[in-house]
Amino acid sequence: MKFFIDTANLSQIKEAHDMGVLDGVTTNPSLMAKEGITGHDNIINHYKAICEITDGDVSAEVIATTFDEIVTEGEALAKLHKRIVVKVPMIKDGVKAIKYFTSKGIKTNCTLVFSAGQALLAAKAGATYVSPFIGRLDDISTDGLTLIEDIRTIYDNYGYTTQILAASVRHSMHIVECAKLGADVVTAPLSVIAGLLKHPLTDNGLAQFLADYAKAAAK
Secondary structure (H helix, E strand, C coil): CEEEEECCCHHHHHHHHHHCCCCEEECCHHHHHHCCCCCHHHHHHHHHHHHHHCCCEEEEECCCCCHHHHHHHHHHHHCCCCCEEEEEECCHHHHHHHHHHHHCCCCEEEEEECCHHHHHHHHHHCCCEEEEEHHHHHHCCCCHHHHHHHHHHHHHHHCCCCEEEEECCCCHHHHHHHHHHCCCEEEECHHHHHHHHCCHHHHHHHHHHHHHHHHHHHC
């Protein structure tokens, strides 16, 4: 399973890269604003900076909601760097645009997916990635992981090559469960990815090893 980091923070992206686990980046206008990145030119330059850190795909989200505007904005984003994947919302004109981008060889990430039917439409249109938001489903007392399982079944039934990119990941067990269900990619904040490192028995074991070494060295 690929690990993407969901952020616009360059230092966090670099840290994930240096850990050796970074396969790509997802970001959006909200994450840009959180880092104080505002204004069209600054956002464009920030996308370029992200692409220089990672060796993997970088999802850049369109703001437009009509077909012509999505195409215009998406084509401009795709020209920024070979790693850019155009992130398109799951709406009628978005699906239409995904079909267009696919015909032009432009990678796409269909975002804001909350049902298996939406994921099926995205795959039919040729999306490179589909992003089911599992955490937001959990927030409304719906099992987001069941959606991952349903999409996996449908894609496997028909041989769709669209990659399942589990998004809105809230905790480390989400990552583990998505891996068990066969998600192709998970995107999460650095803190959630780093959470996989943690286990009290590891901490206790290391502390014991170091204590025993200190005793032995003192003799």
